[in-house]
Amino acid sequence: MGDWIGVYKSVASATLRARLAYRWNFVLDLVFQIIMLIAELLVVVLIASAVHGIAGWSVYQIVFLFGLSSLSSGLYRVFASEFHGFDKYLVNGEFDSVLTRPAPALVVVSARSVDYEQAGMLVQGLAIVGYAAWRLHLWQIDGPILLAQILSGWISGGAIWLGIVIAFATLGFWTTRIDDLAPVVLYGPETAANYPLSIYPRAIQAIFYGILPVAFGGYIPARVILHKGLSPIWLLVSFGVGAATLAGAVGFWQIGVRRYTSTGS
Amino acid sequence: MAIVSANNVTKTFSRPTRLFRRGNEDSVTAIDRLTLTIDQGEFLGLLGPNGAGKSTLIKMLTGILHPTSGDIQVAGWSAQHQRARLAMDLGIVFGQRTQLWWDLPLHESFTILRRMYRVSEDAYRTRLAELAALLDLREFWNVPVRQLSLGQRMRGELAAALLHAPTLLFLDEPTIGLDVEAKAAVRQFLRTLNQEKGTTIVLTAHDMNDVEELCRRIVVINHGRSAFDGTMEALHQRVGMPSRLVVTFNHSVDQLTNLPFDCQAYGNQITASFNRARQSPLAVIDGLRQWGEIIDIQMQEPPLDLVMRGLYQAVR
Numbered sequence: 315m316g317d318w319i320g321v322y323k324s325v326a327s328a329t330l331r332a333r334l335a336y337r338w339n340f341v342l343d344l345v346f347q348i349i350m351l352i353a354e355l356l357v358v359v360l361i362a363s364a365v366h367g368i369a370g371w372s373v374y375q376i377v378f379l380f381g382l383s384s385l386s387s388g389l390y391r392v393f394a395s396e397f398h399g400f401d402k403y404l405v406n407g408e409f410d411s412v413l414t415r416p417a418p419a420l421v422v423v424s425a426r427s428v429d430y431e432q433a434g435m436l437v438q439g440l441a442i443v444g445y446a447a448w449r450l451h452l453w454q455i456d457g458p459i460l461l462a463q464i465l466s467g468w469i470s471g472g473a474i475w476l477g478i479v480i481a482f483a484t485l486g487f488w489t490t491r492i493d494d495l496a497p498v499v500l501y502g503p504e505t506a507a508n509y510p511l512s513i514y515p516r517a518i519q520a521i522f523y524g525i526l527p528v529a530f531g532g533y534i535p536a537r538v539i540l541h542k543g544l545s546p547i548w549l550l551v552s553f554g555v556g557a558a559t560l561a562g563a564v565g566f567w568q569i570g571v572r573r574y575t576s577t578g579s
Numbered sequence: 580m581a582i583v584s585a586n587n588v589t590k591t592f593s594r595p596t597r598l599f600r601r602g603n604e605d606s607v608t609a610i611d612r613l614t615l616t617i618d619q620g621e622f623l624g625l626l627g628p629n630g631a632g633k634s635t636l637i638k639m640l641t642g643i644l645h646p647t648s649g650d651i652q653v654a655g656w657s658a659q660h661q662r663a664r665l666a667m668d669l670g671i672v673f674g675q676r677t678q679l680w681w682d683l684p685l686h687e688s689f690t691i692l693r694r695m696y697r698v699s700e701d702a703y704r705t706r707l708a709e710l711a712a713l714l715d716l717r718e719f720w721n722v723p724v725r726q727l728s729l730g731q732r733m734r735g736e737l738a739a740a741l742l743h744a745p746t747l748l749f750l751d752e753p754t755i756g757l758d759v760e761a762k763a764a765v766r767q768f769l770r771t772l773n774q775e776k777g778t779t780i781v782l783t784a785h786d787m788n789d790v791e792e793l794c795r796r797i798v799v800i801n802h803g804r805s806a807f808d809g810t811m812e813a814l815h816q817r818v819g820m821p822s823r824l825v826v827t828f829n830h831s832v833d834q835l836t837n838l839p840f841d842c843q844a845y846g847n848q849i850t851a852s853f854n855r856a857r858q859s860p861l862a863v864i865d866g867l868r869q870w871g872e873i874i875d876i877q878m879q880e881p882p883l884d885l886v887m888r889g890l891y892q893a894v895r
Contacts, residue, residue: 411673426680575644
């Protein structure tokens with residue numbers, strides 16, 4: 315029931331209008347954010363060029379992976395920013411107001427705000443992916459296919475990160491305070507996913523394949539796109555993992571909400 | 580016709596005593612076999628000390644919490660099973676929290692809510708024009724919510740809660756932190772809404788004046804049960820009206836005795852505490868006059884705490 319995409323769209327456009335009212339402020343925010351990300355990218359590039367590539371990945375291949383990874387996690391940071399830092403809803407009881415709306419709680423929370431300040435991540439991710447693809451002469455192969463592959467990797471990654479961040483927020487229904495865990499569950503894996511996962515010990519790889527399946531949101535699609543020993547079928551697998559992660563997270567969220575309505579804490 | 584009917588409702592919370600140890604839980608009964616019926620068009624005040632179960636009850640009536648046992652029907656819907664549908668018929672204002680979009684200009688919140696509550700374009704326009712006029716919204720229409728004063732924000736909250744023409748309005752501390760003028764404006768608005776539109780209103784407040792001026796029926800919740808249910812007059816008969824009179828004499832006075840009310844002397848001042856429901860202030864002054872010449876008299880508004888304390892003692 316209901317036109318939830320319309321609701322979300324009106325929040326997104328109203329927020330954009332409000333942000334653009336202070337145009338220069340907004341532009342500066344974006345610029346600062348891009349500078350931060352470039353610094354982060356430089357670290358990756360420096361490490362990679364010092365050792366002439368990592369785990370058989372050339373510098374530009376790693377740059378490509380970095381770009382794809384920031385595109386993936388950038389989606390949740392812009393469009394689902396409320397789940398990030400969700401414990402404020404539980405600590406000061408704001409979640410009560412969410413439940414008084416005629417819409418599923420997931421929709422109401424998502425539509426609370428859109429964080430355009432984080433959009434730098436998407437702008438920069440697109441630029442990096444494009445640049446790396448050009449330096450790697452990927453365009454010469456087949457433009458439309460390449461584009462479709464990148465898009466598919468991006469969507470899978472976006473779904474995976476969205477799922478992770480929703481599931482993470484849901485933990486708050488049991489523990490209330492979750493922000494302290496964010497470096498372990500969100501930021502750490504986010505940074506780790508910028509590198510080829512084969513450099514990590516097996517146990518950590520297992521986590522990135524099984525528990526927080528970020529491997530399918532950057533590393534695996536990148537291996538397919540860069541022809542590093544995986545057939546295109548793995549793009550479909552990644553897509554499946556993305557869908558499953560998101561669906562699982564939404565199910566978990568509903569259990570969390572049910573717990574909230576019976577305990578109120 | 581009943582718009583709210585809560586039948587034998589109980590809500591218990593379990594409080595885990597220690598991490599990883601189950602079974603051994605303390606349970607707290609917040610609402611204890613409560614039955615409450617509210618008719619359409621009523622203006623009801625819900626009172627109770629902190630921790631009495633008042634907010635648990637409100638949360639159950641609005642579908643936020645589910646009762647442990649018992650059944651709640653609100654506006655024809657089951658509060659437990661049809662929360663999202665029920666939300667369409669409810670307007671809710673929690674005075675201490677905003678339901679508006681903090682970073683957006685006020686009017687943008689209305690646009691979003693219009694979509695969320697699926698109000699038709701025509702109905703939206705008439706309704707908003709009416710609310711904007713009644714609540715004087717136009718002057719801060721374009722201001723981001725976070726920059727509004729408390730009084731302006733509360734007017735915005737009320738408009739936002741009423742945009743979809745709910746049949747039932749829940750207000751939790753709607754005048755908290757407002758100045759006298761803003762309080763009066765909000766009260767006047769609520770009175771009009773209830774009398775002219777027939778909107779049923781349930782109000783919880785610490786401000787006894789809100790309740791006294793607005794509510795025709797009072798329900799006092801204490802220890803999770805309804806401890807009083809009746810008119811304001813009936814409540815006054817039960818609790819009285821604790822009042823204070825400060826009288827200044829032209830000479831210093833000692834502790835007075837043999838008066839039918841309580842007196843505290845300090846220098847040449849006497850503070851008399853009495854129950855206005857049983858004694859008139861004039862009688863108190865008459866009683867004091869025999870002790871000397873009075874040069875000044877001040878009536879102090881009964882401290883709210885005192886009224887509330889008297890009330891909860893009386894209904895225990």
